Amino acid sequence: MKILFYNHTGTVSGAERVLMMILGGLDREAYESVVVCPAASRMMALANSANVRTRGLDQLEARFTWRVDRVFKYLPSFTSVIGQARQIIREERPDLIHANSIRAGLVMSAASIRLGVPVVWHGHDILPLHPLSTLVRLVALLTSHNHILAVSQAVESSFRGILLRPFKRRLPVTVIHNSVDLDRFQPNQAARKEARSALGLSEKQRVVGIVGQLTPRKGQRELVQAFARVAREMPETVLLIVGEPLFNRDEEYASQIALAVDSLNLANNIRLLGARDDIPKLIQALDVLVVNSHQEPFALTVLEGLASAITVLATAVGGTPEMIQHNVNGWLVKSRDQDELESGLIALLSDGALRARLGSRARLDAIANYSIPRYLTEINSLYRHIVTRGITPQAKNVRSFEVKLSAD
Numbered sequence: 569m570k571i572l573f574y575n576h577t578g579t580v581s582g583a584e585r586v587l588m589m590i591l592g593g594l595d596r597e598a599y600e601s602v603v604v605c606p607a608a609s610r611m612m613a614l615a616n617s618a619n620v621r622t623r624g625l626d627q628l629e630a631r632f633t634w635r636v637d638r639v640f641k642y643l644p645s646f647t648s649v650i651g652q653a654r655q656i657i658r659e660e661r662p663d664l665i666h667a668n669s670i671r672a673g674l675v676m677s678a679a680s681i682r683l684g685v686p687v688v689w690h691g692h693d694i695l696p697l698h699p700l701s702t703l704v705r706l707v708a709l710l711t712s713h714n715h716i717l718a719v720s721q722a723v724e725s726s727f728r729g730i731l732l733r734p735f736k737r738r739l740p741v742t743v744i745h746n747s748v749d750l751d752r753f754q755p756n757q758a759a760r761k762e763a764r765s766a767l768g769l770s771e772k773q774r775v776v777g778i779v780g781q782l783t784p785r786k787g788q789r790e791l792v793q794a795f796a797r798v799a800r801e802m803p804e805t806v807l808l809i810v811g812e813p814l815f816n817r818d819e820e821y822a823s824q825i826a827l828a829v830d831s832l833n834l835a836n837n838i839r840l841l842g843a844r845d846d847i848p849k850l851i852q853a854l855d856v857l858v859v860n861s862h863q864e865p866f867a868l869t870v871l872e873g874l875a876s877a878i879t880v881l882a883t884a885v886g887g888t889p890e891m892i893q894h895n896v897n898g899w900l901v902k903s904r905d906q907d908e909l910e911s912g913l914i915a916l917l918s919d920g921a922l923r924a925r926l927g928s929r930a931r932l933d934a935i936a937n938y939s940i941p942r943y944l945t946e947i948n949s950l951y952r953h954i955v956t957r958g959i960t961p962q963a964k965n966v967r968s969f970e971v972k973l974s975a976d
Contacts, residue, residue: 578609720887747943787860
């Protein structure tokens, strides 16, 4: 089976990590994979390093916005990229197109009109309340041969909205939860000691961390503000902020985080580590991993914390409650509730036995529900279901392909 994998951006983040895991796990005797993405990009380099053939096109310039002038500004980019994608589809003649985002799905559904190629829209994001979301749903509904692959029940629900609920047969949606590398992310006392030593942290110090791209929806600045109370009550506690700005005006947000650290006199308690390629080891150094997002489709960082047997404190938004049961395998707090965030941190940092219990159960749940072989089995089944040209063999071996990134 020949599959065209399209990634609309050349930037590598959480969705691209998932795509690389799929590419690394597919049986190359059964599948021919071609990655289509912006030319000369980090995404293209990553695919090439995995020995996957690539085709380049322009970067798609399009984002949700309330400014009508910007919507019209994005139209030429859509038109150009759709034309380039259609030419690639004609030349490659794939059996299936896997579009690795909702925007990628829009491009490929338009580019494949009357070419008879089924398109999987891989939904990694929750559609916002926005008029353009209705347009997205209409395009998915009215262009044929589409199948939505959602990373969580929350993503499925937001994508269907009210409009698509009556059309479950015409536009099927399959939910396949993301997976985590259980070998890379696992309890490791030696790694914990090594990471703490490298950071100049003692075994007795309590350490909190947040890992993710620096952007407002990830809530790093609010965590800094909440950490002021933690630092007052537990002066030796340290917060590690791991990640870098990737999109839009995130550089400005990164500056706001640094300013908040300084204005609250927390420079001795908070370390801005930037992008790192040793995330598994850094997570091992933590006592609590915080995911303070305002919205989260199905965070890979949560899975990595669970698999590492580290206590995860997360906001109860999006797909996160599908992974975490409060006070069973993690700790949930309301989004944008500073009191709950502060109280949750203090409760967890004050009780080592509680952290051990939550972490132990978290690791067991990760093994049971979020392994890479489980994920690839479900992906293979989906591909076979969509492409009705006989049975497509499942991967014989799950090859390990490490993507070194700092954040979702």
